[in-house]
Amino acid sequence: MTILKNASKKFHVSIIFAVLAAALMVLATLWQPKLLQSIINAIMKQESNKIMGIGFWLITIAVIGLIAGVINTIMSAKVAQGMAAEIREAAFRKIQTFSFGNIEQFSSGNLVVRLTNDINQIQNLIMILLQSLVRIPLLFIGSFILAMVTIPQLWWVIILLVIIIGCITFFSFGVMGKHFKKIQRLIDKVNELAKENLMGIRVVKSFVQEKRQTQGFANTSDQLMHENILVGNVFSMLMPLFMLVANMAIVVSIYFAGDLVRANPYVVGAITSFTNYLMQIMMALIIGGMMSMMASRAVVSLGRIKEIMDTNPMLKYPDKPIQKLDGAVEFDNVSFVYPDETKPTLKNISFQVNPGERIGIVGATGSGKTTLAQLIPRIFDATKGIVKVGGVNVQDVNETSLRNAVAYVLQRPILFSGTIADNLRQGKRDANETEMKRASDIAQASEFIDTREQGFAAPVEERSSNFSGGQKQRLSITRGVIGNPSVLILDDSTSALDAKSEKLVKEALDKKMNHTTTFIISEKISSVINADRILVLDKGKLVGFGTHQELLANNSIYQEIYQTQKGKQEKGDQ
Amino acid sequence: MQDFKTAVKFFYHYLKPYKLFFFLSVILVIFATAMQVIAPLYMGKAISELANYAIELNKGVNDKSKFVHVVTLLGIFFFLSTCATFSYNWLLNRVTGYATNKMRISLFAKLQTLPIRFFDTHSDGDILSRFTSDIDNITNAMNEAMGSIMANIILFFAIIFMMFKESVPMALVTMSTVPISLLLITYFIKKHVTMLIYNKPKLAN
Ligand SMILES: Nc1ncnc2c1ncn2[C@@H]1O[C@H](COP(=O)(O)OP(=O)(O)O)[C@@H](O)[C@H]1O
Numbered sequence A: 001m002t003i004l005k006n007a008s009k010k011f012h013v014s015i016i017f018a019v020l021a022a023a024l025m026v027l028a029t030l031w032q033p034k035l036l037q038s039i040i041n042a043i044m045k046q047e048s049n050k051i052m053g054i055g056f057w058l059i060t061i062a063v064i065g066l067i068a069g070v071i072n073t074i075m076s077a078k079v080a081q082g083m084a085a086e087i088r089e090a091a092f093r094k095i096q097t098f099s100f101g102n103i104e105q106f107s108s109g110n111l112v113v114r115l116t117n118d119i120n121q122i123q124n125l126i127m128i129l130l131q132s133l134v135r136i137p138l139l140f141i142g143s144f145i146l147a148m149v150t151i152p153q154l155w156w157v158i159i160l161l162v163i164i165i166g167c168i169t170f171f172s173f174g175v176m177g178k179h180f181k182k183i184q185r186l187i188d189k190v191n192e193l194a195k196e197n198l199m200g201i202r203v204v205k206s207f208v209q210e211k212r213q214t215q216g217f218a219n220t221s222d223q224l225m226h227e228n229i230l231v232g233n234v235f236s237m238l239m240p241l242f243m244l245v246a247n248m249a250i251v252v253s254i255y256f257a258g259d260l261v262r263a264n265p266y267v268v269g270a271i272t273s274f275t276n277y278l279m280q281i282m283m284a285l286i287i288g289g290m291m292s293m294m295a296s297r298a299v300v301s302l303g304r305i306k307e308i309m310d311t312n313p314m315l316k317y318p319d320k321p322i323q324k325l326d327g328a329v330e331f332d333n334v335s336f337v338y339p340d341e342t343k344p345t346l347k348n349i350s351f352q353v354n355p356g357e358r359i360g361i362v363g364a365t366g367s368g369k370t371t372l373a374q375l376i377p378r379i380f381d382a383t384k385g386i387v388k389v390g391g392v393n394v395q396d397v398n399e400t401s402l403r404n405a406v407a408y409v410l411q412r413p414i415l416f417s418g419t420i421a422d423n424l425r426q427g428k429r430d431a432n433e434t435e436m437k438r439a440s441d442i443a444q445a446s447e448f449i450d451t452r453e454q455g456f457a458a459p460v461e462e463r464s465s466n467f468s469g470g471q472k473q474r475l476s477i478t479r480g481v482i483g484n485p486s487v488l489i490l491d492d493s494t495s496a497l498d499a500k501s502e503k504l505v506k507e508a509l510d511k512k513m514n515h516t517t518t519f520i521i522s523e524k525i526s527s528v529i530n531a532d533r534i535l536v537l538d539k540g541k542l543v544g545f546g547t548h549q550e551l552l553a554n555n556s557i558y559q560e561i562y563q564t565q566k567g568k569q570e571k572g573d574q
Numbered sequence B: 001m002q003d004f005k006t007a008v009k010f011f012y013h014y015l016k017p018y019k020l021f022f023f024l025s026v027i028l029v030i031f032a033t034a035m036q037v038i039a040p041l042y043m044g045k046a047i048s049e050l051a052n053y054a055i056e057l058n059k060g061v062n063d064k065s066k067f068v069h070v071v072t073l074l075g076i077f078f079f080l081s082t083c084a085t086f087s088y089n090w091l092l093n094r095v096t097g098y099a100t101n102k103m104r105i106s107l108f109a110k111l112q113t114l115p116i117r118f119f120d121t122h123s124d125g126d127i128l129s130r131f132t133s134d135i136d137n138i139t140n141a142m143n144e145a146m147g148s149i150m151a152n153i154i155l156f157f158a159i160i161f162m163m164f165k166e167s168v169p170m171a172l173v174t175m176s177t178v179p180i181s182l183l184l185i186t187y188f189i190k191k192h193v194t195m196l197i198y199n200k201p202k203l204a205n
């Protein structure tokens, strides 16, 4: 509810207009049968002069009702859309504060569904609330009273009608709530599967997994269908059931009017308007019931948005002034366990690195190189122990200081659709052409940026499909070096480069970024052989730290890796 | 117009297996509507029988049997109308469920057969929204459009026809209050029709 309240702040005036218009609409609706009644009387009595007068009023009121209805609809739509946009934005802003752990907890496809489908449900709810929340109770009370006044003897028919319809609504409300939740979850899953498939479409195709993927998708889709049909069945029963109850109420009241007629002949005339009001009562109840139906679906959605809003970012940054951090990096007895995992991925790691040093990190796939690197820019927090940058615990610096100090170039380069410049400015918001040029020179990206007519303004397509793997990596490195960080982490970032470009990148880094501490992560010793010192990881443990020569001389695991790679290298060279 | 034709072809493809269901539900819709039109007539009859009965009562004759007979018929018509409405709702709901499920799965299967180039030229969000909002909209449109709009249009004309048959001035008066509902109806029809056409051709290619 607070979500709705916060989002409604800007729309108070429109909401008041919508509500007033709704009230006006009800008055018109309740007035119309009365006038209709007198016009019918006039027609019966052949009083044509009266017909014109009342007819005029009838049309006037109908027009007023119509205008009020249009105003109500326009205002409600405006408010609903506006509020939905506010909620979406708030949720999106919140998601931006999420750490990797949070996003893993929701899964990104699920977040997408929440931002689209769920917010649409909420938008519908707001619309319905504004259209009916005032109108329906007024209509209900109005026709209830008028029915009671018309034939008081039949009060029990009215009460019975209300109770039975109330019960049906309440019952189906309960049943539906559960299934709406299930449906929403299945929609999540459908979306997740579709998204996973899209992202991995190349893999799916190259491993000829199309059939299996489709089978898996079909299973989930079938489940969704069954739930949809189930809910639909309740719906398809509900409307006729309501009608039946109301119609039976009419039959019963006409039947009992037969008994009343003996004492009060006037009942014959009153029964028409009585049944009319019964119909109105029923309409009010049905719309009310439908509203609560929709509401129950929207409440599920509201809950799912609330979950986003209530999630605390797993990492919090302290409110401290910006500070300049130098390139010293220290791990003090650091262990790390991934969220939802039990076994530690990193165990008791300690080392110290001086500003400006070139550090290589080697180890087999899955040895924890990426995991270790992620702790430096605080993508995750260490489970145990302390990580320091520039001599300060990373948990004690504010976010901007840390982002400015540490640049992390991902193993798999991710570029956003937009222009090259847009992507580079993610590394430094106000980067100018000169800075971009300098950075792309270092990363050896200039050679292909220059060939594009628009230069830095050249477009980057979705999934950066207009760049090769090596070009993406070089752009990604450019983005990393552009802010001139104190610490630069290249996580296997040169894997798609040919040996010559890789060498050029390394040399440029040595020459132009010599004050920056650089971590170069690789499985290949050849990529780190020139580093000042090399960290050797094995199954989450730090098993060696020293220069290539030192490690080669007395580190058995390093020797082992070196021997196997040397063998391969020679074979490859032949 | 071309759009409309492809739309019809698209829906025809997915709804073909349920021809029989459709046929059945159209009959049920017509039957339910007939009941809905006949019932008020009998309501009028019941009330005039009630008046007759009151007049007879004044004359000292206490014979309710005709009145009760008409009221009973009225009850039966209402009941039959409910049964018919429920049945076609139920049928259409199943058809919609199965048809959209098939659309969703064949959409996914289709994606698997497209060349990689397709994925590079279409944005992910665009493709993904097919699975959520578009299929969702089709479900809603089919659910609402097929049942209620079909029934309402038939009902609308049937009622106008009956009203004019009963009394021309009364019909005119009642119609003067109709603009609201008329406006609503055209609004809904327009919305659904455009939605259907809008959604479709992209899925079909
Ligand atoms: N997000 C994650 N959640 C749980 N386990 C993970 C996650 N990321 C990596 N791991 C696991 O942690 C281990 C180390 O992975 P990683 O640091 O990526 O290795 P490397 O970069 O050396 O190849 C692997 O066993 C991997 O399965």
Ligand SMILES: [Mg+2]
Pocket: A369, A370, A371, A411, A491, A492
């Ligand atoms: Mg890695």
